[in-house]
Amino acid sequence: MKIIFMGTPEFSIPTLKTLIASEHEVVACYTQPDKPKGRGKKMMMPPVKEVCIEHNIPVYQPKRIKNHDEVERFASIDADIAVVIAYGQILPEAVLSAHPYGCVNIHASLLPKYRGAAPYQWAVINGEEETGITTMQMDVGMDTGDMLLKTHISMTPDETAGSLHDKLMLMGGPLILDTLKAIEEGSLVPEKQDNDAATYAPMLNKLSGEIDWLQPAVKIEQLIRGLNPWPSAYSFLGEKLIKIWKASVENSDDVISCHEAKPGEICHIDKTLGIGVRCGQGVLFIQELQQQGKKRMNAMDYLNGHSLRIGDLFRKA
Numbered sequence: 261m262k263i264i265f266m267g268t269p270e271f272s273i274p275t276l277k278t279l280i281a282s283e284h285e286v287v288a289c290y291t292q293p294d295k296p297k298g299r300g301k302k303m304m305m306p307p308v309k310e311v312c313i314e315h316n317i318p319v320y321q322p323k324r325i326k327n328h329d330e331v332e333r334f335a336s337i338d339a340d341i342a343v344v345i346a347y348g349q350i351l352p353e354a355v356l357s358a359h360p361y362g363c364v365n366i367h368a369s370l371l372p373k374y375r376g377a378a379p380y381q382w383a384v385i386n387g388e389e390e391t392g393i394t395t396m397q398m399d400v401g402m403d404t405g406d407m408l409l410k411t412h413i414s415m416t417p418d419e420t421a422g423s424l425h426d427k428l429m430l431m432g433g434p435l436i437l438d439t440l441k442a443i444e445e446g447s448l449v450p451e452k453q454d455n456d457a458a459t460y461a462p463m464l465n466k467l468s469g470e471i472d473w474l475q476p477a478v479k480i481e482q483l484i485r486g487l488n489p490w491p492s493a494y495s496f497l498g499e500k501l502i503k504i505w506k507a508s509v510e511n512s513d514d515v516i517s518c519h520e521a522k523p524g525e526i527c528h529i530d531k532t533l534g535i536g537v538r539c540g541q542g543v544l545f546i547q548e549l550q551q552q553g554k555k556r557m558n559a560m561d562y563l564n565g566h567s568l569r570i571g572d573l574f575r576k577a
Contacts, residue, residue: 261440264334264342264359265317266290268306271429272345275366276311278433279343284440286317288337292348293321326352334358341440344398345432353400361443363398366432369461370394370410372453375403376461380428381421383461385486387478390414391424393431395439397450404458406450409439420488469493469503470576473524477509477542495524495574502574505556506548508533515543517570524574534559537574 261284265276268291279286289312297304305313312319322330331354341361344351346368356363369379371394376382383391392412399405411431415424442448469487471480471494484493484504492503510533512518521527521538528536534547550556551566562568 261285261340261361261444262287262338264288264290264337264339265308265312266342266344266347266363267308268292268348269346270307271368271425272308272347272432273311274429275343275345275432275436276308278437280311280315280317282437286312286315287339288318288320290320290322290325290334290342290347293323325349325355331355331358341443343436343440350402351398356398356400364408364436364439364443365396365398365403365405366436367394367396367403368428370412371396371403371407372455372458374459374461377463379461380424381461381464381486382459383486384415384419384421384424385482387482388415391428393428393435395435404453404455406452408448408450409435409442411435418485420485422489464491466491471495471504471574472576473537473574474540477539477544480539480544481507481509496577497568497572497574501552503550503552503556504546504548505550506546508545508547510536510543510545512538512541512543518543522573526568526570526572526574529563529568529570531560535563535568 263279263284263286265279265286267276289308291306291308294303294305296302309319334355335358339359341359342363344363345366351363369383370392374382380391390412392410394410395408396405397408413427469491484507487493488505494501494503515528515536518527518536518538523538523540525538526535527538533545535545537544537546547559548556549559549562
């Protein structure tokens with residue numbers, strides 16, 4: 261097949277490279293515009309663009325693909341299908357129907373769960389034991405199109421958004437090859453999504469990481485993993501913002517010193533477990549943290565340089 265590839269971040273690259281190495285032909289690439297990054301605000305191209313340039317694939321970077329001229333240009337490309345993975349723009353009907361096999365999306369969840377911008381992060385935050393990749397025939401809704409093929413993966417107890425990202429991004433390539441083969445053979449049977457079973461995974465931002473210590477320790481620990489590496493979970497200790505990168509959960513009944521503590525209060529310090537903080541239910545032991553402007557370190561190294569005491573209180577802003 262002749263393919264238009266549509267993607268932007270690092271997550272898209274393994275799938276793009278799989279398609280380039282396959283029997284199919286990537287005839288064009290759509291990605292987001294270059295953006296200024298870093299302290300010097302140097303213009304940087306998206307990771308997908310770099311790969312396409314290396315392979316002499318034409319690259320298009322419209323700010324708004326729904327504009328009339330952009331739709332016409334997209335439709336004028338000699339292609340059979342568009343493969344979309346983390347592109348970053350909503351595609352209008354005129355783009356979705358511009359080529360014979362439409363647009364197939366590679367979505368990082370087991371649809372209909374976790375439609376939206378941050379599916380694998382919310383899978384970790386919500387304590388899922390399993391997730392995966394779904395290929396989907398795109399329609400004008402937000403991840404509402406017919407499901408094509410799925411592949412599943414079990415999540416480890418210490419899974420972070422970062423570790424899950426690295427696993428899932430390697431699964432898109434093989435699944436899209438299977439999907440394209442089934443489309444060519446006419447053997448694919450699209451499956452309608454059950455809207456009643458759908459959940460939404462909204463975009464994350466820095467405020468998403470503020471810890472509510474009234475929540476159970478289990479939920480806070482899941483939030484920490486789901487926001488690692490970005491935007492990270494955090495709280496305030498005095499006037500200092502503290503990012504929390506790793507923690508474990510203990511039953512409050514097993515930590516006698518925490519029985520009378522209030523949520524957010526440091527109630528136990530253990531050289532093995534870390535810094536114990538009372539939660540709405542249970543105790544969270546912080547094992548890796550980072551004070552604003554300082555390097556990331558384990559709890560014991562932090563304690564060696566900071567005078568934390570039982571009764572000190574983590575708080576919201």
